[in-house]
Each structure stands twice: as structure tokens, then as C-alpha cells.
Amino acid sequence: MISRAVLTGSLLAAFVGTGVSAETLKWGAPRDIVSLDPYSYGDSYTINFLNHIYEGLVRYNRDLQIEPALATSWEIVSPTVWRFKLREGVTFHNGNAFTAEDVLASLLRVSDETSPLKGNLPAYKSATVIDDHTIEIELTGAYPLLLNDLTNIHIFDKDWLVENNAEKPTDVSAGVEGYATFNANGTGPFKVESRTPEAQTILVANEGWWDEPQHNLTRIEFQPISSAATRVAALLSGEVDFVDSAPVQDLDRLEAAENVQVLERTDLRTVMLGFNRRDTLIAGGPNPMNDLRVRQAMQMAVDMDLIHEKVMRGKSRNAGALVAPSIPGYAEELDTIVPTDPEKAKALLAEAGYPDGFEFDFVCTNESYVNEEQFCQAIASMWSRIGLSPRLDIGPTAKQTPKRANGQADVYTIGWATLPMLDTYSILIQMLHTKEGNAGVFNWGGWSYPEIDRLTDAAGVELDRDKRLAMETEALKIAKDEIVMMPLHQQPMAWAVATGFEDFPQFPDNKPRLWYVTK
Amino acid sequence: MLAFLIKRFANAIFVMLSVSFIAFMIFRFVGDPVELMLNEQATQAQRDELRTRLGLDQPFIVQFATFVTNAAKGDFGISFRNQQDVLAMISERFPATFELVLVATFISLVVGIPLGVITAIRRQTWYAETMQFVSIIGISLPSFVVGIGLILVFSVWLGWFPAFGRGETVQIGWWSTGLLTHSGRMSILLPALSLSLFQITLVMRLVRAEMLEVLRSDFIKFARARGIPARVIHFRHALRNCLMPVVTMTAMQIGGLIAFALVTETVFQWPGMGLLFIQAVTFVDVPIMAAYLCIVALIFVVLNAIVDVTYAIIDPRLRGADK
Numbered sequence: 126m127i128s129r130a131v132l133t134g135s136l137l138a139a140f141v142g143t144g145v146s147a148e149t150l151k152w153g154a155p156r157d158i159v160s161l162d163p164y165s166y167g168d169s170y171t172i173n174f175l176n177h178i179y180e181g182l183v184r185y186n187r188d189l190q191i192e193p194a195l196a197t198s199w200e201i202v203s204p205t206v207w208r209f210k211l212r213e214g215v216t217f218h219n220g221n222a223f224t225a226e227d228v229l230a231s232l233l234r235v236s237d238e239t240s241p242l243k244g245n246l247p248a249y250k251s252a253t254v255i256d257d258h259t260i261e262i263e264l265t266g267a268y269p270l271l272l273n274d275l276t277n278i279h280i281f282d283k284d285w286l287v288e289n290n291a292e293k294p295t296d297v298s299a300g301v302e303g304y305a306t307f308n309a310n311g312t313g314p315f316k317v318e319s320r321t322p323e324a325q326t327i328l329v330a331n332e333g334w335w336d337e338p339q340h341n342l343t344r345i346e347f348q349p350i351s352s353a354a355t356r357v358a359a360l361l362s363g364e365v366d367f368v369d370s371a372p373v374q375d376l377d378r379l380e381a382a383e384n385v386q387v388l389e390r391t392d393l394r395t396v397m398l399g400f401n402r403r404d405t406l407i408a409g410g411p412n413p414m415n416d417l418r419v420r421q422a423m424q425m426a427v428d429m430d431l432i433h434e435k436v437m438r439g440k441s442r443n444a445g446a447l448v449a450p451s452i453p454g455y456a457e458e459l460d461t462i463v464p465t466d467p468e469k470a471k472a473l474l475a476e477a478g479y480p481d482g483f484e485f486d487f488v489c490t491n492e493s494y495v496n497e498e499q500f501c502q503a504i505a506s507m508w509s510r511i512g513l514s515p516r517l518d519i520g521p522t523a524k525q526t527p528k529r530a531n532g533q534a535d536v537y538t539i540g541w542a543t544l545p546m547l548d549t550y551s552i553l554i555q556m557l558h559t560k561e562g563n564a565g566v567f568n569w570g571g572w573s574y575p576e577i578d579r580l581t582d583a584a585g586v587e588l589d590r591d592k593r594l595a596m597e598t599e600a601l602k603i604a605k606d607e608i609v610m611m612p613l614h615q616q617p618m619a620w621a622v623a624t625g626f627e628d629f630p631q632f633p634d635n636k637p638r639l640w641y642v643t644k
Numbered sequence: 645m646l647a648f649l650i651k652r653f654a655n656a657i658f659v660m661l662s663v664s665f666i667a668f669m670i671f672r673f674v675g676d677p678v679e680l681m682l683n684e685q686a687t688q689a690q691r692d693e694l695r696t697r698l699g700l701d702q703p704f705i706v707q708f709a710t711f712v713t714n715a716a717k718g719d720f721g722i723s724f725r726n727q728q729d730v731l732a733m734i735s736e737r738f739p740a741t742f743e744l745v746l747v748a749t750f751i752s753l754v755v756g757i758p759l760g761v762i763t764a765i766r767r768q769t770w771y772a773e774t775m776q777f778v779s780i781i782g783i784s785l786p787s788f789v790v791g792i793g794l795i796l797v798f799s800v801w802l803g804w805f806p807a808f809g810r811g812e813t814v815q816i817g818w819w820s821t822g823l824l825t826h827s828g829r830m831s832i833l834l835p836a837l838s839l840s841l842f843q844i845t846l847v848m849r850l851v852r853a854e855m856l857e858v859l860r861s862d863f864i865k866f867a868r869a870r871g872i873p874a875r876v877i878h879f880r881h882a883l884r885n886c887l888m889p890v891v892t893m894t895a896m897q898i899g900g901l902i903a904f905a906l907v908t909e910t911v912f913q914w915p916g917m918g919l920l921f922i923q924a925v926t927f928v929d930v931p932i933m934a935a936y937l938c939i940v941a942l943i944f945v946v947l948n949a950i951v952d953v954t955y956a957i958i959d960p961r962l963r964g965a966d967k
Contacts, residue, residue, distance in 0.1 A: 153808075156923070159725050166725055167682045239697070244686035297681075298697035300721040302729050322726065323737075323923075324809060324915040350808050350913045351923070354792050358807045362799045523675025523928045530679060563687035 148644040153365030157349035162305035163279040173636040179279030179311030204267040211258040225260040230283035239296040267586040277545040366623035391615040394542035402572040420608040422473040428465040440617035454549025454597035482512035488534035549597040553581040663941040677928040720935040741916030747836035752843035760851025779845040791911035808913035835912040854886035899944040
């Protein structure tokens, strides 16, 4: 059962020797983490929060470059075998020493049949312990992105798993709770002091952390506040001092407040539109969107500048490419915006044989992306202007996703940030590739471009980074020329923090990494 | 009497089954949990396999039968998202909701009854009329607007009360209470006030109508004729005769308040059952949604049964009446 610590507000007297004053960060989050078990649910928000407690073999630094963490170095022994040297002298929060056995146990747990996170380590085949601080990971084939995947695979303590009967991930279908859901034991910069789901999770600094801390926080109080208005009020009244999801419409008010500073930038997430590319439309009848001229007309009709100005309040970044500038595989020459031209769009439609337009279903959600409902309405009316008749269908994500995934949408919105991989390969294999086997899970329109498939498959086994990225860029170019997806913008993201923090880095993947924060 | 009780019990079972059936029907239209349980990198095969393991590929009636047989044993499974035992999650949050409803009910009686009496005995005065008018506004304001308004005034501007959460709690056995600590008492005030607003106006109007009724009755006239002071007449004789319907209504409303608390809990991040349910809806967490609806339905059914049985004991004529 969950032990509910009564909060006394008194801090552990562990900092007497260090001379550090007690620095608390009160975090008001839009939602709670789902569990203390990083392998419980494919949820990047939870995985990132748990990264304060657990660590992977490698991690992202301040510039989102991969750097050593629990592993100090690695080499590729053969195309399918990677050997990792592990850091010595690392201990878990319970005092156990960190060894290769722990890595093996964690890899077995995350790749288990019932693990919801299995997909985060797609190429994993097996692992072998060489000695206490060396482990070899064998893959199903040549695979260049193992390190990217490993940033998100947190390492457990084997003895702790065995003692608490948690060697296997919790299986929802078995209907039995697991120990790791309520308890945590990692190697990270913070450890869990108490957790009351939906109310408060308290972390305290880990004195025995192996790394030199860049933060000076001694305590993090994480409190979910799901109502955006309440969250902003709590920040203004000083009850929380960090909000990692500030509503766009409240930013001006927050800027005006004396005790708050707003951190803004655009997200890595590119919001785009996808098209039904099957032979018929949802409502029946032949599908005009298989004609490139029709897709070009639809793209020309949408005035992204107007949406940027009016809907996104100037805070978005209009996108010409399907990935954000900082994603490997991005190329500037692909990031060109198609000029808006309703007249030419009408002409193209007429040329394609649809002078009076056609009717189609346009599926959006009301919550997945920033101001989604508003920009969908704007796009729908822009299409109406060139004679098309979109039937706008807006609903909650949970309801709209099955429609889109089952091909029950003619045009739909989707955002892709390439997380957790942070590489163009992610969007190529998951979305642009033909839907077959494990590829193209998010290919919801049913398109197939053999050339994109060929480049993607080749990039997926190419260990030379430059060659690989060139192939990925080439595939992106085909996607752009053919308008496989129609990019809209990188959406804005905003954090708000109380004044009094010296350093509070904001990351474009929208993940707070508080081990860089100084107060 | 025994026949009546048996009938009443059968009726309750039937209601519970209907509610769970309708709830289950609704879940089919809420969305697909599997899409939300796996992240962007999961493959189609993994999705299909999870669907099979959760039994979501079974026909509707099979899923429903499984649910009912398990629920009858008190087993609601574990949450799709949090992987915690559903019944434990709900029972852990029940105290928060119950205390909120309790305090809201208390506020509504303490404020509503005097207001009702005043508006009844000072019928023609300007302030009674004003109160009548204000109470209409109170009834028609949505509770989330009231909640945000209270937060704005009392948390952001004045800084008197916390804007969210439950404050410090004390564990007594399996029950957690916030009423024993200062921060807990400060935290419960705003949400309870916003939840009770509707209730205050209801109590006030009920008391007023009953008072006017009683004040016209013969025994009050005789009391006046005997020269008993007005204060005594109003509060000892008249008000006592009004309270029975108020008590009944309050008992009946508790179920409604528990259901209503959902909005208030969302605004104030009050860690109760309603908040749990709202979040479960967002993530299509079917086990939690099903259990919550069944438990709330059970509360309604039990409260109604208690009221029915009490009335049947008091008034034998009701026992034979067909429902």
C-alpha cells in the first residue's frame, strides 16, 4: 500500500555538512505521472519525470546531445553487437552497488512480452554480462539509433526487483498490482520521499549521486493541477513556483505579473495534416486526394501566416519541413513555405477535374495540440473559400484517434516530435513508410511510396551517421514534393517560473530537466 | 413489510445492473484505450496483442458478463494507466470527496436555514426580495465559474486560502482526514463553498416555502392569539415543523453532491473520486470508469432505499404502493 507521509515541511538535516541552503522547487504540473514504474505505460511525461530518480546508460545534455551516464563508453563490436563500459562506484538510493547484472535485469524487464515499453527498444535481441562493469547488447540487425533509445530506458537495481518480486513488468491484463508502481529505487540525482497519487510527489536531492550536481535544489514538490486556470492562479499566488504548461492565452497576464517570468520557445513537435489516400473517400465515391494537384491546391489555400498571427498569437513557427530544425536529418532547403494563393488553388482544382470542389471528412481533436480546435476551424473555412466542402469533426483525442487509426478520416491532424528517438528516422519508419509489419503504424492514410520505403530501410541499418542522415533528408524531400503530409507549424510551448531562479534551462522537447536548475 | 423489502432489494439489483450495462455501452464510444496505452514507437503487432490480453477483442456481451461476475466478487481489476487496484484507488479517494460533501452540506444548512426563515418572516422587505433575486443567480451560475471566481478573489488577490489541493492530511485507519490540520481546514473551505452554493439556495427556498405554509396554519394563529412572542413562534413552533422535509431533501441530495463534486474537484484539484473519474475518461481507463459509475450508482440506490424504507415504516400506506 501507499505510505502517506505526513508533510511536516521540515527538511532532512542532510545538508549541514555541505553548507547548502534548503532550496525547494514547487512544481505545478498539468497532470500527474501515472506511476513510479518507468516501464508501466508508454508515456513520455512520466518517463521524463522519473528520469530525476532513475537514469539510463546514456542521457541528453543541455544541448540535447547524447552523453555518457551510467555507461562511460561504448564500442560497436560487430554490426549487431554493442559493448558498453559501465561507470564504477555508482550506488542506488538503497545503497546497492550498480553492476552489469542490474542492466541485464532492466533490459529483460523492459523487453518482456507484457511490457508496454517494448516498443521503446525495438531492435533489442539479448544482452550478455561480460564482467561487473561490461555488458554486451545484441540487436536483431544493424541499427544506428540504439543510444537514442537507451536514453529512455531507466536502470533498476536487480536485487531490489528480486526482493520485491518485480522482475517482470506489471501486466494490466493480469489485474495484479506491482511493487515498482508505488516504490522507486534508482541512481538518479533525486530520490522519492513520498508519493500520494493525484496530490503530491516529493523528491529530495540524492546526496550520494555519482555526478557533480549542476543544480542546488534540495527538494522538489511535484503537484498536479489539471485545471489550467487554477494552475495559473496557484503560480500567481505563490503556491507553486514552476508551471510546465502555461496556456497561450494567459501568457500576457503572466508576463505582467511581478513575481513570474515566462519562458517561451517553439516545441520540437511539428503539427501537420495527413490525407486519406485509399481509392475511396470515407463517405464513398472516388478519392480526389490521390491527385497531387488536389493536394497542392489544398496546401496553397491554407494561409499559415494568418493562422500564425491570429490563432497562435504569433507564437508558433510555420513549418515547411516535417521535422523541426534541431532534429538530425532536417535540411534547411526543405523548410520552404508554399505561398498562399487561393486563385491558383482554384485553377489547380479545376485542372484536376473538380471545379466545384468535393466533400470530405476533416477530423481534429479539441485538445491534442495547442489551439487545435481554432486552427482546424480556420483551415476548414480557408478550404471552403476555394470551393471545397470539408465536414469538420472535432472531439476528444480518445474518441478521434481510433477513427484516424482505422482510416475513418479523409484529412486529419497529427503532431510528431520524433520523441523519444530525436531523429528523422522516427517519422520515416512510423508514419511515412508503407504500412507493413512493424513499419508505418501511423500511416493512417494508406499511402505507399516505394522510394521512401527504400531510403528508410537503408537508413535503418546504416551505421555511418552522415550517410544515414543524407538518406533521411532525401526521403523527407520526396515526402515534401509529393505532399504526403502537409506541415503546418511547430507549436509554441511555454513554461512559467517564479522569479528567483538563477538558471532554468528550457528544452525544445518540452521536458523539464530540473537537475540543471539553480535557485 | 418483508415482501416490500424483498421487492425493494430486487429493484436495487435491477438498477445496478442497468447502470453498469449502460455504462458499458457508453465505454464503447469513449475511445480506444490501447491507442493511449502504448507510445509512438509501439508496433501494430504489439497493439493487437495488448488488445487481446485485455479481452477488448471479445464480443460486447462477453466483456460485460466478465465485468459483472468480477464486480459481484468486488474485483474491479487494475487501472489501465496507473496499474493500481481500482477499488483501492477509489476507496483511497472516497474520504476526500465525502468530507467535501459533508462540509458543503453543513455550510448549506447553516447558511440556508436562517436565510429561508428571514425571507419568509420578512417577506415584503427590500432585503428579503434582494436575497430571493440573488439566490436565482446562485442557482444559475455554473460551479466552475464560481470556483474560479473564488480562487481569483481569495487566493490570488487576498491570499487567504490555497487555490488547490487538500492541504495536510491525517491518516485514521484507512480514512484520511483533512479536518484535523490547519492547512486542511483552510483548503476545504473554498471548494466546499463553491459546491454548497447551489445547495444553499435550495435549502433557503425550501425553508421559505415551508415556513410560509406553516405560518398560515391554525396552530400558529392560536399561538399568536395566546400572546406568545413572535421569536418563539417563528423558531420554536414554525421552524421545527419545517425541518422534516429539509432533512429528507438533504439526505437525498448527498448522492447528487457526490456526483456534482466532480466539477468542483477538477477546478480545485481536490483529490477525490470525481477527479479520478475525469482523468480516467481522458485516458479511456475503463476499469476506473466502470467502478466509479457502479459505486456512485450504489450510493444513490442505498440512499434512496433508506429513505423509502424509513417512509414505509412511518407510513404503512406506502408499503402496498406499486413502484
